[in-house]
Amino acid sequence: MHPLTAGRILSKRHVSRSWYFHSFRNLFTDKRGWTISTSSTCWCSYKDVNRGSGGISTCFVGRSKSKFSPITVNRRLSTTGTISLSGKNAADIKTISGGIELRTDNDLLTLPFIWLRDHCRCQICYNYKTNQKKVENLDCDLSIEPRSVEYDGVQLSLIWPDDHKTTFETDWLLSHVFHSGYKKKVPFFLWNKDVMTANPPPRIGYEDHMNTSMALKRSIFNILKFGYTIVTQVPLTIEDTREVIEKVSPVSRTLFGEMWSFTSDEARGDTAYTNIALGAHTDASYYNIPAGIQVFHCLEHDGSGGETLLLDGFNAAERLQKIDPAAFDILTRTVIPHEYIEPGHNFHSLGTVLTQHPTTGEMLNIRFNPYDRAPLYTVPPDKVQEFYRAYQALSTEIKNKDNEFWIKLEPGMVLFIDNWRVLHGRAAFTGKRVITGCYLSRDDLMSTARVLQIL
Ligand SMILES: [Fe+2]
């Protein structure tokens, strides 16, 4: 280890008569002569903290051998030797720094003690009438360790220093801890043109969708799995369309109102209100939280063309991740603006083009609307070219005809599209074409899915 040249307390908190918790900054000089700064946290006895030059000299007694690892000395309890452990099998449970590793039938879970204490679901810590926690995290002792841990293969039980008892079911832990192998109940079925042509989601009839919970579940399941679903034989009125939609979720109010209806009369400042072709895009990119679901119902069309393009954005993103991981990475990190401007409205959003689930890395959202991009003031000049290169790489994937799935929306077909995943577009058309539809919030859809136990 290279000589410590300085140390500075950033904050300290007197937590009991004898103990301080504090964070501090260390400055080291390495053998190249570079100054290295690390932040650390440390428990020290009151006496230690106040002894020595500057009150912190004793914090560095146990200097780390690694230049970036935090230094911790005078832990209140040693991790091993003070906790009573018992498991069904000796290998079920072992202590690690600040927590335990628990081996269940199929998984190895890493469980920090502070997380286990904070998530106690006993009657004292959790209100089962309101389904809310009763404790704030400020109450948690950051270095808490239990007196005993017991695992019988079904339940994990801990007894804390104040005799408080916490018990978890294994299944609850499996579905709530940080776990990169976490499996969704409805996995994505990723598709391109050929895959979708061979495996289209089953269409649901109007009567079934309205009157049977099985059919309604299937409609929602299709959205979660394929990114879209179609209800057929719906009466050709806005009111009936709304009733079909409201089985799934309340209608969201946006700048277009609730149920909108449009034709090619250029009534609004959006290309949708013309009869020209529209490339694949997601809608409402100019909202900080883009609309979750888009619904279309073609009420009337007396001309030709106007076919609807669907494209699985998550499939395109996954392919990009494989063939150009650098571009994928840039699009998950670079925040760009989108906007919608017309008299009386001026919307502006900030967000990444691609968003991943923080735990699993699965795709969570694609925001792709070349038409609604606002002036790019969020990217520093030296990163502009690499951003455009990454955006072009994704656009190339999205323009790939092998990924395009086209359908002709006939009157009576209500199409629900997952606007966080599936891009839509439209062929140019002739004649009078009247479309009604609306947006739904993704939170409302997911809530319905959980209530129906699809998720
Ligand atoms: Fe659109």
Ligand SMILES: [Zn+2]
């Ligand atoms: Zn409790």
